[in-house]
Amino acid sequence: MTISVLQFLVGLERRRKVGLVLLLDTVVVALSLYVAIALRISTFDLGIYWSGFFTSAVGVCLLAGIGSVVMSIPWVSMRAFGMHGVFRLGVFAFALGVAFFCFNLWGPWLVPRSAPLIMIPVLLVGLVGVRLASGHLLDRWFRQSGQDRVLIYGAGAAGLQLANALHNFDGADAIAFIDDNPSLRRVLVGALRVYGPSQIDRLIQARGITQIILAMPSASRARKQEILRSLSDYPVTLRTLPHFLNFMTGEPLTAQLQSVTSEDLLGRSPQSLDMPEIEAAYAGRNVLVTGAGGSIGSELCLQLSSAPVARLVLLDHSEVALYDIERRLRANRVSCEIVPILASVLEKDVLKQALKKHEVTVVLHAAAYKHVPLVEHNEVVGARNNAIGTYATAEACAETGVERFILISTDKAVRPTNVMGATKRFAEMLVQDLQTRHANTVFSMVRFGNVLDSSGSVIPLFREQLSKGGPLTVTHPEVTRFFMTLGEAARLVLLAGTFAKGGEVYVLDMGEPVKIVDLARNMIRICGLTERTGNNPDGDIALEFVGLRPGEKLYEELLIGANQIATPHAKIMCARETCLDAGESADALNRLIAAVERQDAQAIRNLFLETVDGYTNGAST
Template identity: 45%
Template sequence: MIIPTRFRTVLVFLFDLSAIIVAWLGAFLLRFNFEWPAGWERTIWMALLVLLPVQAVACRTAGLYRGMWIFASISDLKRVLKVVIASAVALLVFAFLVRNEAALPRSILLLYPLLLLLLMGGGRAAWRMWKEYRLYGRVSGRGAPVVVVGAGTAGAMLVRELSRSTEWHVVALVDDNPAKWGLELSGCRVAGGTDRLVEVLEEFEASRVILAIPSAKASDVQRIMDIATGAGAALFTVPGLSELMSGRVAINMMRPVNIEDLLGRETVRINNENIQAMIAGKPILVTGAGGSIGSELCRQLARFTPSSLILVDASEFALYTIEQWFSEHQPNIRIVPLAGDVKDAVRMEEIFEAWKPEVVFHAAAYKHVPLMEVGNAWQAVRNNVLGTLNVADCARRFGSKRFVLISTDKAVNPTNVMGATKRMAEMICEVLHCRGGNTCFQMVRFGNVLGSTGSVIPKFQAQIAKGGPITVTHPDITRYFMSIPEAAQLVLQAASMGQGGEVFVLDMGEPVRIADLARNMIRLSGYTEDEIRIEYSGLRPGEKLYEELLADSEETRQTPHEKLRIARSRSVPEGFYEESVAWMTKKGPVSDDEVRAQLKQWMPEYVPSRL
């Protein structure tokens, strides 16, 4: 039966008034050893005539009836305490006024507020306990046993939330703070440090571990994962601090630990005001808008309310996918999905003339190194360099304020055609900037992004799903990694602070050994290296053992943002622009060897790898 809210409030109000009577009479009974205090009747009833109205006013003023008893908490206890203090003060005033007629025993002045606090606070706590038992008690403890790592604030919140779960049952906690060992959180004991995790898992026959340390470093996550997976347990984690503080997720929304947690990329802090000024109310164009970086750029750009987002992509499916995402998640943003190939100068001119974008992000490119190395070198030049020229030239002629080229660390001391073409695209933009005009040309370099199309992580995931083996080209090969949202946000930050002609270099952190990445992914998938083997296939055409972010002849200078630096690259050779344009627009096929020879002529730092 559902009791109306107003009627429930009246019942609670009557309970609080009853608490006054019980506490007042109880104080006298305790004072006189549970014998009726003969001769005090008049004083008792006179005091009640004072205390009851004070209680009624105090309860109303303190907002005591706004809280729900089933969720009674510290805030409700504070309100109860205010009411008790008000009642105690009223009693003191009454005692002072009647001191000549019938002086109250001093113990009454202490016993009464204590009993009142016990009745009002205890009554609410008892009600919550009973209701929680009715709601959750019958299924409590039937979920899968789980050990929580971390007995801090997040751990305490998690244990409390999971006490109501039918899927999870916390049996113990571990924490590396010795001061917490042996203590309990919501009835669950802190069984020791993380070095005892294996023993605790065996003791409670648990096969799941939840890492309840939202600010844990990547090295700590790696260590806990090694211990948990070594014991055959699955490792989960709670949402990050930024997500919890924003209120987007709850502490009990666990997820399996993923490879991004082990790489330890910190949350990016960007200057929203500068980006807002650059984007808000303006038409923005993104080429390669359906790709990994392009689509994330579009999602990030939507936060800053452009007047329109012009989405250009040569892939119909990619364009359809990003268009559908905006229809579902950002229907208030005006998008213009346009099919177009950046190599098609006529189509690019048509788009720019119709929409006149103020800011252009050029993310369209061929990026797969081995694929571009054999049989596709000329297409890499046409797409990555001629495509850049077409879009950049349109931006300059149609008055775009900014043109931002998405480049790559493979443009530094390139050993492959893909990297050399991206460096050549940078050189094209540098020449256009030096020629003057109203368009600010900028370049942003970064390394591999986690989960991008064609990258190593989706490949490893597919190989694990098939039962292995995982193929790694070389035991010592390393790569820089960052998340797609991080890369997109830093591109926007660089674009907002550039003055023109800069090559921005993103802080990629420490390089990661691909073999270690593969091992971690095997463990996170619940397998051992005996079950999923790692095979070494040898370096592929054009592939480096390690990537660089700066060329030998380049220097960098700091920017106001700690994750962005500006590189000073080698000057562009005399006559490069005219010669390169003539070469790229020539008719007929061009062989891979001729492409390499021509790129080498303009870029002495380009050293083609042996095929």
């Protein structure tokens, strides 16, 4: 109940928040006046002063409201309330008390003459107390809605400063310190307790730790590497806090690489994630996400849980991935019911049972093999999972009465030169055909490009290569890709799914394509390093061009044809694209199933050549 009220209050418009603070302060002023009179006459029964109290309370409250606005009291942040705020409230309380004292002294004698002066400290305590209590509750709410829970390795000055910084940061919550010094065990540093390294595993399990930050900037590089090696086996993200001198001298940070944000690498401002339409469309629904443990699948789950949906069904064939996303969701203390299902999208009976049992109304199909070179050499497995698995999932939805099915597709489905892209376009056509035969389920597809920091992105590869001192490998100097952050992609996918009437392909506006070589150079620069070139032989990191991989394009496209239709959101386009008719679709699906059963990779490629517009059988272009 408290969390719901706080969530409502946090979501109010600024002017409504200001009005609420004014109302709260007015109540505090009236109560402070009452307490001041009661203290003066040593009883809470005001007796002959009741009439004076009510009369003066009206005037004082009106004066307080005017003075509060003039001094900008309602605009002082409760979460960041500090000594400046206390001083401002002190001036406000003193001015109000003195003004009331003068009026009561020289005007009609309404209350005991010293009561207005007694009111000053009472009012100050009340105003400060309300703000401290409100700030504490808001802080707790923001922390419960955050994603990262942090252990700080190092209980020294740097660690304490980091803990203080995280205190005012919504995205992470410092849980405890880790330190090698036995004399610090169980000691409280600030508000956090210090534990030994042997307690890390227990803390991760018991407290839902997602990150460990090494806050020992003065330690030697060898010591840092030793600590990081000892932490590398834990299922958490590792971060390091660099020494201040590294920023001043430009010392390479290769061995103590910090995380580079997706926004930094994107080279543009990310799209706004404030989309109330999503909460309105998904809140209270039962939603199933396939490939829930993957990059885009897990982000969809996190976004849906914050709507929040009523029940979130996680389906993935990877035990490790499924465990990880379930743990992340439970660590976030989400309010929706979480149901993990370990299964493949090819298991249609399992899917139908799950859809019925959990009364699923919306399915987001993110399960896919998406690594182009791997699928290029494993055509049979790729076709089975991406095409046949998608059809099995979509048909299960139609047969169980699911309201909406949303296929997460890719820009590689547009005139594909690789098997992965061909399987995704083939899957799109199968879903479009299903729509013509099942009007009770709304089928749609959302197509977009690369997602920064996903498992298939170059960013994790570049990070690994940077940590080893390079070189960064780029396929071709001119290769370009569309990029979007995970948060942007997930929110726009969810929004696009609400627009569908049946059979549409939605395309996300991902801005201008980005050269991969520029992305690599940007990453080197942001990490405080320099590129090693012929003109700069002493640089830190070299670039190496390794050539296009089988089936890889120099550039990607988002639309097959030129026709596109506007949608209610400027960053989402709708494409009405041609597809196979019912007979052609059934024949193509049967041929694909037969080829997969025979393990006939060439037959699969030939089928795609016949049915998928623009497929060029792996020619690099």
